[in-house]
Each structure stands twice: as C-alpha cells, then as structure tokens.
Amino acid sequence: MNNASGGGFELPPLALYVHIPWCVKKCPYCDFNSHAAGPDLPEEAYVDALLADLDADLAQVHGRPLTSIFFGGGTxxxxxxxxxxxxxxxxxRRVRFAADIEITLEANPGTFEQAKFRDYRSLGINRLSIGVQSFQPPKLIALGRIHDGDEAVRAADMARAAGFDNFNLDLMHGLPDQSIEDALSDLRIAxxxxxxxxxxxxxTVEPNTVFWNQPPVMPEDDILWDIQEAGQALLAAEGYAQYEVSAYAQTGKAARHNLNYWTFGDFLGxxxxxxxxxxxxxGSISRSWKTRLPKDYLDSSxxxxxxxxxxxxxxxxFEFLMNVLRLTDGVASELFTQRTGLPLSQLAAAxxxxQQRGLxxxxxxxxxxxxxxxxxxxDLLQHFLP
Structure with missing residues (x-):
C-alpha cells in the first residue's frame, strides 16, 4: 500500500490506449512496436483478441468511465x-464512456481515403493525429515515409471534409541536413x-532502429537550438501555445488523452x-505490459x-514528476498527494x-x-530519484 499519508489518495481518471501494430513499412527512425503489414490484415481476429484482452483488465476499472481512447500504432x-x-x-459495452470522451485515431497521409475517414467520424472518433513529419520530398525520403508533401496537405483537407474539426499534425525537426529555413518552412505549411x-x-536516433546502425548526418547542436527557438516563436505568434515539451495547441484544444498521461492519470493498454x-x-499503483509480437498476441495462451x-x-x-514536469505550467502541488497518496513533505528536501539550482x-x-x-x-529529475 503506497498511501503512506493515511489519506488523500483517490483513483485518477481512466483512459484507454489501443495498439494496432501494423504499418505499410517500417520507418528507419521508428523504435515503436510496429511491423510491416502483409496483404491481409487479421482484423477480425485482432479485434476479438483486443476485446478478450480488455475483459481480462475489467477488474481494474473500478466503476470509472473512459475519458479518452487513443488508437496508436503502427498505423x-x-x-x-x-x-x-x-x-x-x-x-x-464493457466500460462506460464519459459524455465528452475524446477518441483519437493516428493516421498517415499515405493511408487517407476520404470515404473511409467519414466512416471513422460516424463511429464517434472525433480527433485525428496525422503523421506528416515533413512536407519536403528529400526529408521524407530520408525518413522512409511513403507519402509526399502534397499528400500531407490533401490529408488535412480530407480530415476537415470528413467532419474532423479537431486534428493534430505530427511534425519533426532536426532532420538529416535540415537548415533553420527548412524547419520553419515545414512549420509554416503545417x-x-x-x-x-x-x-x-x-x-532522436534510438537503439534498435536502422538510423542507430546507419546514422544519418544530423544538424549541429547550435542549429538545433536555433531551430527550436525560431520554431517556438513562430508557433506562439500563430496562436499555438506550448503546454508540454513538444505539444502546441490552440485555446482549449490540448490533447486530453496525453494530458491524462502527463498528470499521472490511469490508462488501460x-x-x-x-x-x-x-x-x-x-493506493497501490502498477505498470504492466502485454505480449509484444502480433503472432503471439493473437495466440490466446x-x-x-x-x-x-x-x-x-x-x-x-520520480514516476509522478517524470510526467507532470513535462507540462510547461506544471501542476498544482496537491495533485502529488491525490495521485500517489504520499505526503507532499516527501518532496521537500529534493x-x-x-529550486536552489534554478530548475x-x-x-x-x-x-x-x-x-x-x-x-x-x-538534470531536474535526478533530484527525485529514489
């Protein structure tokens, strides 16, 4: 039992993450659990497995509604x-939905079909996250993407036409041989x-990726710094407030699913x-993970x-602060006790x-x-290591 304070702990909001692990092809920078799709996706069997998986976790719901659902991948x-x-x-049927539930679907421009996305919208999916990464052909080729810049622009048009008035564009900077003007051009188009x-x-170049074994030529640190500062200034001027390390939103449009992660909420996976x-x-809190390989996941045993x-x-x-300190405004101090059951005094020395170091x-x-x-x-988080 982690509720060392003897009171103050309360069950946090509950979200659901759904992982669909297949992609058209694996990108050289990607370290996510994704696998190249064959000609026939096992949709029916995978949905059956997902629902059986959820059934096994229902005891963890404790009567809470789902505040958000996020379909990630893969694609x-x-x-x-x-x-x-x-x-x-x-x-x-298994878990009640909050009245204002946010349901997000990740999509790539190369998989956009307007009729299909209109159907998604009719299901109650009310937010898209479109993986653009760049609009420039040389950069897209270097990243191993299957779409071009024009397709990315059309994807945004089709999202609106399909009825999505809330959508995210995923964009990278610090790409191989990228200049400040290249990065700002991508931002302006987005x-x-x-x-x-x-x-x-x-x-970032992560282990177990093609880029890790065959590193591309990356911009120098001073260029990366200049890109970051110029890009943040542009986004602020255009009405996109930074609320997390890499997240920028118009007023009232912060991603609720991700905010649940960053405020140490609960999520089924x-x-x-x-x-x-x-x-x-x-008051106890656990982290768990499911079988990684799709073929094993489809095996009920x-x-x-x-x-x-x-x-x-x-x-x-550390676990709590690793999340909440990503938020530019942080959180109310009382949330520490609400989410962990521990007294705030436990943080006092660190x-x-x-604070003395200015962090x-x-x-x-x-x-x-x-x-x-x-x-x-x-460096800041090092102060709170156990």
Missing part, C-alpha cells in the same frame, strides 16, 4: 471502419492547414506490446500481461535543492519547472 488507419466500429461497440494541435519534436498504468483503491510491476513508495515521486519554481502551490528546468529536464 491504425490501416484497419477498416467496420473493424474499428465493432471494437468501439465492444469497448463501450500551420497553413489549420490544425488545432501540433506535435513538433526533435528527431490493450494490443500487442501495449502498456498500462493503473491504481487500486488501496500468450496474449495477456507479459509483465507487471507494482511501484514502491520510493519510486512514486524540491529545495532543485524548479519556488511557488509552494505548484510543481513546475523553470525555463532552465524544462531545457534540462533530466
């Missing part, structure tokens, strides 16, 4: 509207499409390799939890050290990183 838009409709119906949200983040973070009424770990009281401060604001009512703390978030 979830490879699945038909019929398959996603059957899944959503099955989920809603902004011109009128998205309500932009995820704008720096390309179903699908091959999906992760979950769940709290129990006794191997499908469910591949692993689970209950977080100790010593781990909770909090003072971080954490000294406002007692909030936990929030300074500008320097945001830039050197890993």
């Amino acid at each position: 979830p838009s490879l699945f038909s509207a019929k398959a996603l409709g059957r899944l959503l119906e099955g989920v809603e 902004i011109a499409q009128g998205p309500t949200h932009l995820s704008w983040y720096q390309l 179903i699908g091959a390799g999906a992760h979950a973070k769940l709290s129990r009424p006794d 191997k499908r469910f939890n591949a692993g689970e770990r209950v977080l100790s009281a010593d781990e909770l401060p 909090r003072t050290e971080a 954490l604001h000294s406002d007692p009512t909030r936990l929030s990183a300074t500008r320097e703390g945001q830039l050197f978030l890993n």
